[in-house]
Amino acid sequence: MTDTVDVDLLARLQPLMWLGSEGLREVLPLCRMHAFTRGADPFRAADWSGQVVYLVRGQLWVKLPEGAARVLVGGHELGMNPVARGGMVPLASKAITDVGLLSLKEDTLDILVTWNQLATPGESAQGSPDQTDWRMMSGMFAVDNLTVGAFASLPPANIQALLARFNRVPVKRGQVIIKQGDPGDYYYLIESGRCKVSRLVAGSPVQLAELKEGDAFGEEALVADTVRNATVTMSTDGMLLGLSKQDFNQLLRAPMLHKVAGDEAERRVAAGAIWIDVRFPAEYQTDGYPGAINIPLNDIRQASAALDSAKEYIVYCQTGRRSSAAAFLLSQRGFHAFLLDGGMRARAGVMESVK
Numbered sequence: 001m002t003d004t005v006d007v008d009l010l011a012r013l014q015p016l017m018w019l020g021s022e023g024l025r026e027v028l029p030l031c032r033m034h035a036f037t038r039g040a041d042p043f044r045a046a047d048w049s050g051q052v053v054y055l056v057r058g059q060l061w062v063k064l065p066e067g068a069a070r071v072l073v074g075g076h077e078l079g080m081n082p083v084a085r086g087g088m089v090p091l092a093s094k095a096i097t098d099v100g101l102l103s104l105k106e107d108t109l110d111i112l113v114t115w116n117q118l119a120t121p122g123e124s125a126q127g128s129p130d131q132t133d134w135r136m137m138s139g140m141f142a143v144d145n146l147t148v149g150a151f152a153s154l155p156p157a158n159i160q161a162l163l164a165r166f167n168r169v170p171v172k173r174g175q176v177i178i179k180q181g182d183p184g185d186y187y188y189l190i191e192s193g194r195c196k197v198s199r200l201v202a203g204s205p206v207q208l209a210e211l212k213e214g215d216a217f218g219e220e221a222l223v224a225d226t227v228r229n230a231t232v233t234m235s236t237d238g239m240l241l242g243l244s245k246q247d248f249n250q251l252l253r254a255p256m257l258h259k260v261a262g263d264e265a266e267r268r269v270a271a272g273a274i275w276i277d278v279r280f281p282a283e284y285q286t287d288g289y290p291g292a293i294n295i296p297l298n299d300i301r302q303a304s305a306a307l308d309s310a311k312e313y314i315v316y317c318q319t320g321r322r323s324s325a326a327a328f329l330l331s332q333r334g335f336h337a338f339l340l341d342g343g344m345r346a347r348a349g350v351m352e353s354v355k
Contacts, residue, residue, distance in 0.1 A: 005031045005102060013054050013102075014081050015113050023116060030108060034101045042101055043089045051103040053084040058099030062090040074100065108147050115146055115159060147334075162251045166241040171234045177217075180231045184221025187248040190214065193238015199230045199298075209301065210235065216332065220297070222248050223257070224325040229298060256331045257324060260338045262347035265314045268338065273312035276337075278326040287344075289316070297322045300329050309335055316340035316347075 010016045010024045010031070019027065033056075036042045042060070057074040064070065065088055072083065084090065086106055168191070171177065177188060180200055190213050197209045197217065208230060211217055221228045222245050243252070260268065269275060275292035277284045284294040295303045297317075307313070313335060317323040320343035330337035340347060 005033055009056060009075075009102075012075060012080055013056075016104075016109070019112060019116055023112060027104065027108075027112065030104055032103050034103060036095050036099050036101070038095050038098050040095045040099075041093050042095065042099065043084065043093045048084050048089055048103065049087060050106055051084070052082045052086075052106045052109050053089075054080075054102045055083050056100050056102045059096040060099050061094045061096055063092040064090055067091075071096065111146050162243070162247075165247045165251070166243055169240040169242050171238050171240055173234050173236050175234045177232045177234065177240065178228050178230075180228050182228045184218065184226070184228060185245055187216065187218045187222055187243045187245075187252070188232075189216045189241040189243075191239040191241050193240075194235045195232050195238075196235050197230050197232050205231070219248070219253075219328055219332070220325040223253055223328045224321050226321070253328065256328055258327070258331070258338045259341040260314065261341050265316075265338065265340050265347075268312055268314060273314050273338075276313050276315045276326070276330075277317070278315060278322050279317050283318070292316075295326075297326050300326045304330060304333050304335065307335060312336045312338065314338050314340055317343050319343040319345055 005028060007021060007024045007028060010019075010027060011021075016024065016027065034042070034046065036045065043062075055072050055074045059074070060072050060083070062070055062072060062083065083101070166189075169188075171193065177195065178184075178186075190211060192213055194213075195211050195217075196207055197211065198205045198207045200206075211232070217232055218228075220226075265273075269291075275289045277288045277292045277294045278297045278300065279288075279294075280296055281294055284292070288294060307330075313330060315323045315327040315330065315337055316339075317326075320339065320341065323343060324339055327337045327339040
């Protein structure tokens with residue numbers, strides 16, 4: 001028998017049922033089904049580390065960690081709650097009939113439930129209902145955005161403050177949102193609509209990318225504390241979520257920038273991490289670190305698609321300014337990226353003092 005997972009099935013499981021239909025559709029591709037025949041012990045036949053596991057079909061005898069023995073029936077009563085979670089699995093189990101188990105990464109579920117609860121409309125400080133239901137912003141609450149994207153490294157304590165400080169900005173097709181050469185003042189997330197990114201090269205605009213719902217922009221100038229290096233123009237009408245520079249630095253930048261000193265960087269590289277030099281090729285060719293990959297900052301968005309998400313990367317430039325922006329962009333895309341604190345200048349100073 002082939003088990004299929006659908007939204008109706010997920011809507012019967014705790015705490016998945018609280019995610020709503022949109023949230024469940026996002027979770028659906030991340031769920032896995034596992035079939036076991038009568039007489040099998042599912043919790044000895046597979047490794048369930050880091051998984052939340054539900055019994056969705058058949059009858060299963062289990063001896064729980066506290067010692068009680070029960071017969072669970074898939075999809076009914078206790079079966080709606082996880083059979084195993086957080087490394088806590090039955091001491092023993094036996095399939096009374098053929099059974100089907102559904103699994104989902106526990107961290108993914110926990111992140112989604114946390115955001116869902118904090119994003120639910122509630123009472124404002126004045127006692128009137130807050131009608132902003134952040135869960136309806138499908139781009140912002142895409143699973144990728146919350147688990148490996150822009151908000152994956154955000155501490156739970158920062159979530160509600162972040163949601164409260166975003167400003168909704170209606171925009172029109174053709175409207176310029178940020179302009180190359182202007183100072184950085186806001187970070188933007190696209191709730192709805194599309195926009196194009198372009199840069200003046202030899203006096204002529206060159207389109208670099210098109211951004212869609214759930215994508216973010218404007219972070220480079222804020223992280224590096226410099227001017228905008230590109231222009232972003234709306235391709236359609238839409239809605240943006242804007243976050244001021246001060247709020248961005250406090251709530252997003254700090255949690256996502258992981259700094260390492262030179263000695264720790266070297267230990268990580270010796271253990272398999274890879275240097276990324278974000279300077280221009282001419283600078284890299286002069287004194288780039290051995291084994292480093294050269295990806296100039298302005299190419300980091302496009303080039304990140306070729307990087308290995310299982311690897312660690314140590315990002316550097318001369319002073320740490322450009323590399324801080326690059327490290328943020330990589331972390332925002334789910335990479336294990338670390339910033340060489342103070343850049344090559346600081347590392348060279350330490351090495352010189354040791355001589």
